[in-house]
Amino acid sequence: MGHPVHFGCAAGKMNISCFGLSHQTASVEIRERFAISDSGLSEALLRLRAIEGVEEGLIVSTCNRTEFYVAGAVSQVPVTRFFEEFYKDLRTGDEPHFFGLWAERCVHHLFRVVSGLESMVVGETEIFGQVKRAYEAAARERATGRLLNKLFQKSFHVGKQVRSSTAVGRGSISVGSVAVELAEQIFGKLDGCKIMVLGAGDTSEKMARTFKARGARQIFVSNRSFDRAQVLAQEAGGRAIRFDEWDREFADLDILVASTSAPHAIVTVDKIAPVLKRRSDRPLFMIDVAVPRDIDPNVHRLDGVYVYDLDALQSMAERSMESRRQEVAGCDRLIEKHVVEFQTWIEKSINPIIGPVAVELPRS
Amino acid sequence: MHLDFVGSFIFAADRFWIWLATYCFMLASAYSAYTLFSGKFMAPRLTFGLVLAGFICQTAFLGVRGHEVGRCPITNFCELLTFLSWSMILIYLVIGSSYRLSLLGVFTTPFAGLLSIWALLQPEPQAVVIKHPVNPWLEVHTSFSIVACGAFALAGLAGLMYLIQERQLKTRRPSSMFFRLPPIRTLVVANSRLLWLGFGLFTVGLATGFFIGQDVDWRKVAWSLVVWALYGGILLARLRRSMAARWVATLSIVVFGLLLSMFWGIRFISDVPPVR
Numbered sequence: 001m002g003h004p005v006h007f008g009c010a011a012g013k014m015n016i017s018c019f020g021l022s023h024q025t026a027s028v029e030i031r032e033r034f035a036i037s038d039s040g041l042s043e044a045l046l047r048l049r050a051i052e053g054v055e056e057g058l059i060v061s062t063c064n065r066t067e068f069y070v071a072g073a074v075s076q077v078p079v080t081r082f083f084e085e086f087y088k089d090l091r092t093g094d095e096p097h098f099f100g101l102w103a104e105r106c107v108h109h110l111f112r113v114v115s116g117l118e119s120m121v122v123g124e125t126e127i128f129g130q131v132k133r134a135y136e137a138a139a140r141e142r143a144t145g146r147l148l149n150k151l152f153q154k155s156f157h158v159g160k161q162v163r164s165s166t167a168v169g170r171g172s173i174s175v176g177s178v179a180v181e182l183a184e185q186i187f188g189k190l191d192g193c194k195i196m197v198l199g200a201g202d203t204s205e206k207m208a209r210t211f212k213a214r215g216a217r218q219i220f221v222s223n224r225s226f227d228r229a230q231v232l233a234q235e236a237g238g239r240a241i242r243f244d245e246w247d248r249e250f251a252d253l254d255i256l257v258a259s260t261s262a263p264h265a266i267v268t269v270d271k272i273a274p275v276l277k278r279r280s281d282r283p284l285f286m287i288d289v290a291v292p293r294d295i296d297p298n299v300h301r302l303d304g305v306y307v308y309d310l311d312a313l314q315s316m317a318e319r320s321m322e323s324r325r326q327e328v329a330g331c332d333r334l335i336e337k338h339v340v341e342f343q344t345w346i347e348k349s350i351n352p353i354i355g356p357v358a359v360e361l362p363r364s
Numbered sequence: 365m366h367l368d369f370v371g372s373f374i375f376a377a378d379r380f381w382i383w384l385a386t387y388c389f390m391l392a393s394a395y396s397a398y399t400l401f402s403g404k405f406m407a408p409r410l411t412f413g414l415v416l417a418g419f420i421c422q423t424a425f426l427g428v429r430g431h432e433v434g435r436c437p438i439t440n441f442c443e444l445l446t447f448l449s450w451s452m453i454l455i456y457l458v459i460g461s462s463y464r465l466s467l468l469g470v471f472t473t474p475f476a477g478l479l480s481i482w483a484l485l486q487p488e489p490q491a492v493v494i495k496h497p498v499n500p501w502l503e504v505h506t507s508f509s510i511v512a513c514g515a516f517a518l519a520g521l522a523g524l525m526y527l528i529q530e531r532q533l534k535t536r537r538p539s540s541m542f543f544r545l546p547p548i549r550t551l552v553v554a555n556s557r558l559l560w561l562g563f564g565l566f567t568v569g570l571a572t573g574f575f576i577g578q579d580v581d582w583r584k585v586a587w588s589l590v591v592w593a594l595y596g597g598i599l600l601a602r603l604r605r606s607m608a609a610r611w612v613a614t615l616s617i618v619v620f621g622l623l624l625s626m627f628w629g630i631r632f633i634s635d636v637p638p639v640r
């Protein structure tokens with residue numbers, strides 16, 4: 001936990017601080033007690049600004065973090081006192097979950113948050129939008145001022161630069177997204193692809209939804225229970241096919257998702273090889289997420305056919321995660337430059353008379 | 365003697381443009397290769413700008429030479445190689461954006477650069493070229509044949525990219541490069557269309573060769589017919605769906621290699637006669 005540091009200003013002068021808790025410091029049971037809903041945000045911002053010394057305030061509240069960014073003379077306030085003033089009903093044992101960051105450490109933290117480096121899944125992009133919405137909400141309520149406006153606008157610039165100039169956001173990190181990313185790498189856009197989902201369980205449903213979300217329009221669902229196939233097909237905006245007829249559609253197919261509970265392979269070389277001759281030279285991508293596998297592994301050896309089972313997809317997801325972690329050091333170097341830039345700006349713009357001397361205050 | 369000197373000087377000055385073009389292509393290649401293999405951010409405009417600059421330099425060289433010889437500037441092996449490289453870049457610039465194949469430049473620029481270096485290694489002509497009445501059949505024959513070779517070169521490069529993608533998909537261990545190459549389906553389509561384009565142009569070039577009105581070198585004709593038949597065979601097999609995309613891609617590379625050896629063969633069997 002950090003302790004107050006000023007950007008070259010004496011105690012009580014304008015400064016930036018962050019108080020909060022996140023998935024790194026608190027379990028979900030704790031986090032949910034401190035989360036602030038969208039509907040309660042306006043009132044929370046009013047309460048935040050009512051705290052003595054807070055001149056500007058902004059609240060980022062997501063499932064993984066609740067953070068209060070404030071500008072003003074609150075840098076001497078201990079973290080627990082800040083939370084007591086805001087929440088009023090702290091419990092014994094809450095204190096170790098909080099953190100407080102001041103001045104450049106706060107700036108550095110925000111830049112890391114916006115860049116996805118503090119996220120549970122390193123490099124994820126959702127946090128960027130969440131922070132942006134939090135900023136817009138605070139700006140709408142006129143809770144932000146010159147300092148926080150500059151800080152957050154800078155953070156969005158940094159977040160974009162980190163993502164575009166490093167590989168921290170590259171590669172998918174879940175089985176479903178790996179499968180869709182591979183499909184896009186094989187076919188380009190998915191809107192012209194014909195996709196068939198074999199089986200209508202939870203996995204099939206998730207895959208069908210993922211493909212639909214990425215632009216797939218022609219989704220066929222085949223299942224032993226035709227009723228269940230119809231339900232899923234309706235949800236995915238596709239068409240249900242009887243299970244004994246699924247292979248008739250094969251010649252026009254681009255992507256097959258197999259997720260049945262069949263005890264043996266239902267897609268075999270004998271079944272596929274004759275159909276391939278009727279196809280043009282379009283590739284055929286098969287995703288086998290069933291255990292035991294629905295697709296005979298030998299099908300992968302056929303020309304133009306690519307079969308990916310759970311292990312292959314999982315292994316790709318893990319490698320992406322690892323390569324994202326390896327990018328973090330490079331991202332931090334990039335962020336550090338922007339922290340220094342911001343520090344220079346704040347010294348010149350906010351406290352020009354006192355000069356760029358960092359004053360470290362004793363622990364409260 | 366004086367004319368020889370002037371001719372050599374003019375040609376050496378023209379070569380300045382090929383030098384510049386080579387630098388542009390090699391810079392673009394080095395930058396693209398670095399970004400591709402390191403997984404760093406790639407500025408497509410920078411690569412495109414360098415390719416365009418190289419193309420403009422090549423155009424300047426061919427323009428100056430064309431003005432000097434008063435015809436399509438394919439009067440020696442240096443010009444022939446430059447024209448081939450220029451054709452390839454021209455087609456890349458036209459189709460690269462159409463098929464979202466910007467990364468084709470990563471593979472095109474080193475090849476164009478190597479062709480330029482090969483052109484620079486050619487000895488300078490000993491005699492000054494004097495303008496000569498244009499034979500339109502010869503113009504069409506040479507220009508169409510070489511632009512066709514440019515299309516075949518790009519088809520081979522698209523085939524190479526396809527094979528890289530295919531291998532990564534089959535091994536199930538795609539590298540970061542995999543996700544930066546164009547979709548495999550796009551490469552199949554591009555490869556096919558480039559083969560058709562090259563085949564059409566080559567057919568016109570070959571047919572017009574019989575109307576030039578000069579003595580026919582049957583060794584060159586036989587070689588050209590073999591290449592024409594091979595490309596025709598690939599396309600026929602593709603039409604009949606009797607050849608997998610992987611084999612079409614492989615053959616695009618192999619047959620282009622053969623075509624390139626034809627250029628080399630032409631150089632040694634019967635040098636392209638300069639128009640005097």
